[in-house]
Amino acid sequence: MAEEVLHVGRSPENNVVIPDPQVSLLHCRIIPLTHASWLIQDLDTPSGTWVNERPVVQKEFGREDRLRLGSVNLDTALLLRFFEYSPRPTGISWNDFRKQEEAIHRFDQLEKVYEQFMEEKKRILKNNLLKSTGIRAGLSAIPIIGAPLSILSTALTGDVQEKLMALEEKFKTEYVCPRCFRFLGEPFANLKKRGYCTGCRTPYVRCPREN
Numbered sequence: 398m399a400e401e402v403l404h405v406g407r408s409p410e411n412n413v414v415i416p417d418p419q420v421s422l423l424h425c426r427i428i429p430l431t432h433a434s435w436l437i438q439d440l441d442t443p444s445g446t447w448v449n450e451r452p453v454v455q456k457e458f459g460r461e462d463r464l465r466l467g468s469v470n471l472d473t474a475l476l477l478r479f480f481e482y483s484p485r486p487t488g489i490s491w492n493d494f495r496k497q498e499e500a501i502h503r504f505d506q507l508e509k510v511y512e513q514f515m516e517e518k519k520r521i522l523k524n525n526l527l528k529s530t531g532i533r534a535g536l537s538a539i540p541i542i543g544a545p546l547s548i549l550s551t552a553l554t555g556d557v558q559e560k561l562m563a564l565e566e567k568f569k570t571e572y573v574c575p576r577c578f579r580f581l582g583e584p585f586a587n588l589k590k591r592g593y594c595t596g597c598r599t600p601y602v603r604c605p606r607e608n
């Protein structure tokens with residue numbers, strides 16, 4: 398049951414550490430009630446725990462409510478992300494947590510970048526192959542995705558090769574690690590399965606497998 402409780406304060410023994418003089422060493426705890434409601438309890442602090450600009454001893458709240466510790470406004474949605482971690486981090490600074498969550502969010506958006514690249518590549522190649530009658534018969538047998546350009550190059554006009562190269566150049570600048578900007582060069586599903594960047598070790602999922 399203790400695992401379900403989230404501790405917030407200035408001391409590193411909390412789950413979330415907010416290094417602000419207005420925040421007490423042990424400032425508050427948050428307990429999940431339902432999938433959409435939580436209980437916040439103030440731990441007898443001088444600067445107070447505030448929900449929607451009212452000081453509270455304890456108060457039920459939801460995602461839309463505004464939380465404040467002393468003079469520090471908390472991003473409620475971001476704070477509640479903590480409950481998606483297992484095991485729950487301890488002693489992580491609020492800023493580092495925010496950066497980590499931003500990286501995960503930006504990584505998730507790469508799925509669309511990858512899919513759009515593959516679709517566009519497929520479309521360019523298919524159009525070209527359909528124009529080339531010699532290849533049409535065997536079209537279904539050709540592994541379009543992942544086929545090295547050299548194999549296809551006899552069937553590709555210079556125009557199509559240029560289009561593909563431009564597409565790949567764009568992909569290389571967009572399909573990068575959100576933290577170290579390294580080109581990722583692997584299918585999105587592989588990256589998601591591994592769960593972290595092999596360059597900078599930034600986690601891409603909330604609970605990466607250790608290996």
Ligand SMILES: [Zn+2]
Nearest residue numbers: 574577594597
């Ligand atoms: Zn990286």
